Amino acid sequence: MFLFYLSSGLFLGWVSGANYMGNVFGTALGTRMLSFTSAAIICAVFIVLGAVYSGGGTAATIAGLGSVATMSGAFVVALAAALAIFFFFFLGLPVSSTQAVLGGIIGWALFVGSEVDFSILLQILASWVASPFLAALFAIILMSLVKTYLKYFPIPLLYQDLYIRIALVLTGAFGAYTLGANNIGNIVGVFLTSSPFKDVTLFKDVVFSAERQLFLIGGLAIALGVFTYSKRLINMIGKKVFLLTPMAAWVVVMSHSLVMLLFASQSLHEFLSEHDLPTIPLVPISSSEAVIGAVVGIAILKRGRGLRPKYLGRIAMGWVICPALALVFAFVLMLLKAFLPPL
Amino acid sequence: MFGGKIVLFQKTKELNAKITEFLNNISESAIVFAKAVDDYLLNGDSDEFASLLNNMASLEARNDQLRRNIETELYEHTLIPESRADVLELLEGMDKVVNMFEAQLYQFSIEKAEIAESLSPLYLELVESTVSAVEALVRSVRAFFINPSEINDHIHKVMFFEKQGDMVGTKLKRMIFDDKKMELSHKIQLRMLCDDIDAIADLSEDIADQLSIYAIKRYL
Numbered sequence: 001m002f003l004f005y006l007s008s009g010l011f012l013g014w015v016s017g018a019n020y021m022g023n024v025f026g027t028a029l030g031t032r033m034l035s036f037t038s039a040a041i042i043c044a045v046f047i048v049l050g051a052v053y054s055g056g057g058t059a060a061t062i063a064g065l066g067s068v069a070t071m072s073g074a075f076v077v078a079l080a081a082a083l084a085i086f087f088f089f090f091l092g093l094p095v096s097s098t099q100a101v102l103g104g105i106i107g108w109a110l111f112v113g114s115e116v117d118f119s120i121l122l123q124i125l126a127s128w129v130a131s132p133f134l135a136a137l138f139a140i141i142l143m144s145l146v147k148t149y150l151k152y153f154p155i156p157l158l159y160q161d162l163y164i165r166i167a168l169v170l171t172g173a174f175g176a177y178t179l180g181a182n183n184i185g186n187i188v189g190v191f192l193t194s195s196p197f198k199d200v201t202l203f204k205d206v207v208f209s210a211e212r213q214l215f216l217i218g219g220l221a222i223a224l225g226v227f228t229y230s231k232r233l234i235n236m237i238g239k240k241v242f243l244l245t246p247m248a249a250w251v252v253v254m255s256h257s258l259v260m261l262l263f264a265s266q267s268l269h270e271f272l273s274e275h276d277l278p279t280i281p282l283v284p285i286s287s288s289e290a291v292i293g294a295v296v297g298i299a300i301l302k303r304g305r306g307l308r309p310k311y312l313g314r315i316a317m318g319w320v321i322c323p324a325l326a327l328v329f330a331f332v333l334m335l336l337k338a339f340l341p342p343l
Numbered sequence: 344m345f346g347g348k349i350v351l352f353q354k355t356k357e358l359n360a361k362i363t364e365f366l367n368n369i370s371e372s373a374i375v376f377a378k379a380v381d382d383y384l385l386n387g388d389s390d391e392f393a394s395l396l397n398n399m400a401s402l403e404a405r406n407d408q409l410r411r412n413i414e415t416e417l418y419e420h421t422l423i424p425e426s427r428a429d430v431l432e433l434l435e436g437m438d439k440v441v442n443m444f445e446a447q448l449y450q451f452s453i454e455k456a457e458i459a460e461s462l463s464p465l466y467l468e469l470v471e472s473t474v475s476a477v478e479a480l481v482r483s484v485r486a487f488f489i490n491p492s493e494i495n496d497h498i499h500k501v502m503f504f505e506k507q508g509d510m511v512g513t514k515l516k517r518m519i520f521d522d523k524k525m526e527l528s529h530k531i532q533l534r535m536l537c538d539d540i541d542a543i544a545d546l547s548e549d550i551a552d553q554l555s556i557y558a559i560k561r562y563l
Binding site: 151159 | 352355358359362421422423424425430487488489490491
């Protein structure tokens with residue numbers, strides 16, 4: 001029965017996989033610097049690794065937002081989010097699985113009259129507003145640094161091409177890892193409190209925790225989405241919003257990854273708190289917001305030449321409508337819940 | 344995947360070497376052309392001229408082969424995808440320069456045009472301007488591959504030498520047609536020789552114009 005309920009989480013993982021691939025490798029594939037197969041393999045492998053090894057922090061935030069204590073509730077939240085993302089996929093728009101899940105949780109909470117932890121909600125909302133700006137800022141700084149470096153230490157055209165390719169692979173892998181770490185909470189975070197998995201001991205002393213087992217399953221669902229479902233969004237991010245040079249594509253992926261890391265790194269969080277510095281909340285942020293923010297940062301550097309506001313507007317609208325849609329879906333699904341088998 | 348990256352390193356190195364050889368050959372062909380015309384003006388269709396013509400033909404054949412190799416590798420390994428079309432156009436243009444040098448020497452060898460001693464200095468001056476334009480072009484193309492910020496330092500020299508070639512060419516043609524003793528057919532033959540040499544400088548200028556656009560695109 002748990003697997004039946006988890007299936008909606010896996011469905012969510014699958015549709016999110018397309019989004020993630022578009023966000024991490026969309027710009028690189030748009031510049032034709034990498035082949036789809038290589039990018040998909042790197043993306044899938046590192047998303048799973050990130051989810052399993054570093055997925056704890058943000059999943060706890062999602063679980064703490066509004067404890068979806070029942071299995072059927074978790075099922076409804078994940079299904080509502082997945083359906084909302086699926087809908088936007090057909091419009092060819094990259095939306096945030098984080099935002100969709102949040103919409104789903106609030107829809108569920110409104111229906112059952114459960115309390116939503118507004119302090120966490122505010123923290124998440126504030127991070128969503130901050131992350132695209134932060135990504136744009138990172139992109140502007142990185143691009144300016146790269147340009148200045150190349151002015152004083154020019155790299156021959158063919159070698160530049162080679163180094164950018166390698167950098168795109170490494171940064172893409174890093175991006176996929178941070179994305180897996182940051183966003184696995186969206187996919188299976190709502191199942192954490194109701195998961196029946198038990199810790200398993202492997203090779204005598206290696207403990208494979210129940211939480212990680214859940215993250216591994218979620219990660220594999222995302223990986224499947226990466227391979228089967230992502231080409232349309234790649235075209236949107238890589239070609240339609242703003243045509244990037246390979247160098248700018250690398251800057252976008254790097255800025256995106258840095259922002260994801262800031263909001264997902266438990267070690268950074270611990271380091272800052274140990275040194276009495278202001279901490280960055282461990283919040284699952286939207287990778288599509290980070291990517292689009294970075295792309296806009298590059299466009300600002302080029303004084304807006306080549307930016308297509310029409311597509312940008314459609315994407316931004318998606319960020320608002322998608323969570324609202326997930327909220328409505330969750331509410332409607334809860335109405336239909338009577339037809340679901342009891343746990 | 345990572346094995347692929349190592350292969351790509353090797354391929355990049357080889358491709359860089361091929362482009363360098365291609366550009367070296369164009370530079371060399373300019374020197375061979377100047378020497379061959381100089382020899383022709385002094386000794387006519389001599390053995391030395393024939394040997395320089397052979398030298399030019401082998402440079403042209405080698406560059407054709409290099410150009411095809413470079414083009415194939417750029418496509419096979421999807422290298423420099425954003426500038427590939429520009430690079431191919433550039434290499435094809437540069438290849439035409441050597442073709443024109445070779446065609447011009449064949450023209451001397453086949454037509455065996457008689458050039459009066461009084462006209463020789465102007466022909467030499469025209470050749471010198473043309474060769475200088477081509478050499479400046481080669482330097483600007485090298486800069487495109489290595490350090491684009493230096494391209495403009497060389498491109499303006501191409502323009503300068505091309506203009507100088509036009510002036511010398513006009514002077515030379517006036518001198519030819521002012522000669523009352525020369526047959527009209529002979530005058531036309533000499534004028535064509537002059538125009539064909541000047542056309543090489545014109546082609547260099549056209550390539551330099553394209554190159555400045557490619558450089559701007561790389562900066563964007």
